[in-house]
Amino acid sequence: MSHTHVHESHEQLKDALDTLKQTGVRITPQRHAILEFLVESMTHPTADDIYKALEGTFPNMSVATVYNNLRVFREIGLVRELTYGDTSSRFDFITTEHYHVICESCNKIVDFHYPGLDEVEQFASHVTGFEISHHRMEIYGKCPSCSNKDLH
Amino acid sequence: MSHTHVHESHEQLKDALDTLKQTGVRITPQRHAILEFLVESMTHPTADDIYKALEGTFPNMSVATVYNNLRVFREIGLVRELTYGDTSSRFDFITTEHYHVICESCNKIVDFHYPGLDEVEQFASHVTGFEISHHRMEIYGKCPSCSNKDLH
DNA sequence: TGTTACTTTATAATCCTTATAAACAGTGTA
DNA sequence: TACACTGTTTATAAGGATTATAAAGTAACA
CATH class of the missing domain: 1.10.10.10 (Winged helix-like DNA-binding domain superfamily/Winged helix DNA-binding domain)
Structure with missing residues (x-):
């Protein structure tokens, strides 16, 4: 590995x-x-x-x-x-294309893969008339080790 | 209106x-x-x-x-x-909850509504072990009026 | 070798945002 | 009413991230 x-x-x-x-x-x-x-x-x-x-x-x-x-x-x-x-x-x-999950308490960033959100881009293009080039998305939360700390 | x-x-x-x-x-x-x-x-x-x-x-x-x-x-x-x-x-x-489409040439921001991406949050939580609180997403592209300008 | 264009360095400048302290304003109490 | 308390605004300074500038350095190439 x-x-x-x-x-x-x-x-x-x-x-x-x-x-x-x-x-x-x-x-x-x-x-x-x-x-x-x-x-x-x-x-x-x-x-x-x-x-x-x-x-x-x-x-x-x-x-x-x-x-x-x-x-x-x-x-x-x-x-x-x-x-x-x-x-x-x-x-x-x-x-490769990937998204990020960000820990709101220690700022750690973890990658994760997910099929592209093409439908969202197409929808947005349809309702706004924009020519879409790309998108960004991030997910926020609390990482496992920070969650554990909170228990003590 | x-x-x-x-x-x-x-x-x-x-x-x-x-x-x-x-x-x-x-x-x-x-x-x-x-x-x-x-x-x-x-x-x-x-x-x-x-x-x-x-x-x-x-x-x-x-x-x-x-x-x-x-x-x-x-x-x-x-x-x-x-x-x-x-x-x-x-x-x-x-x-209300909404997302944004941003014009890369004039920086105009337009709102659009789309059902929340809950599946993505759940998927991310599953593969990373994070407790998810929320996400953000923006779509980038070129607005209709900037697209028109480019034609001239 | 000499010239040209690109790159790095050092430093100053810029821009956005926050910190600080003094002046101000509202609220409650004797 | 007078007074103290707290929150708010103002003016200004300070901070931090990024960019601009000019001089020095370096590679490419005729």
Whole structure:
């Protein structure tokens, strides 16, 4: 399982780097590291999380570099920006389509898969006349470990 | 139709003011005006929109007053805060449950009704073990008038 | 090699939101 | 009425996230 995960991450990183090449975006050490961190992290990090995580390896890296490159990645479709209620955006490496469940007490984010809500999009298009491009959905609640804490 | 709308707005405002009384929140002129503006506006305004809209009537009102009262209204369930992709929050007077379609080119927000996605919540609860409290969903696309502009 | 375009860095600026403290207003009580 | 108490508004400062700017660095390429 862990072995599989490592292997998948490696593939995903390779694919992402290929996309960079195809799009004509240079693969700098910083970009490589940011992508690698995103692919391997399961935590939906903020820009600052990424900055802090990499400052050991890149002591001189600027926060602006993180933001700039996250924007680049978003524009070429490698990364999704999540604007939840909290103050700062979180960033999510795009693999397969999935939704998020968010713990309202510890802010943990857990992925889950669910067949796309195409009917909702079609319905909305019908009643509003919009050309629909996509949708977002998040579910809020309390994670198992926070539920347990409340019992004590 | 217009007459009906005015009448409904009036009822909604009255109900909201009743809620304030019941909750022990004082009805100040500023609060009255902010609520009235929210009820009658169909535009999901930002805090700054509200501030600008009322500065004619309240030349000395502080931005903090708008933010403070929007927080109060949110806490007692009169108002919902929408944190979409753009930089600032938008505020929505809560009437009946509905979802939003957002135009990616002019940022217009249109309401639409759709039966709640209870199955999705139940599914998420099942696979993640979360206690679910609620969800949010928005649909993105291009509104009819922006679609037309693109044709010329 | 030299030129060009892209990238990073460092820093300043911007924007949204919240915190703070003083002034103000309403409410209740002696 | 006078007084104290509490909640509210105001004005302003402070905070935090993100973007803009300009200079320095680096890769690509004629």
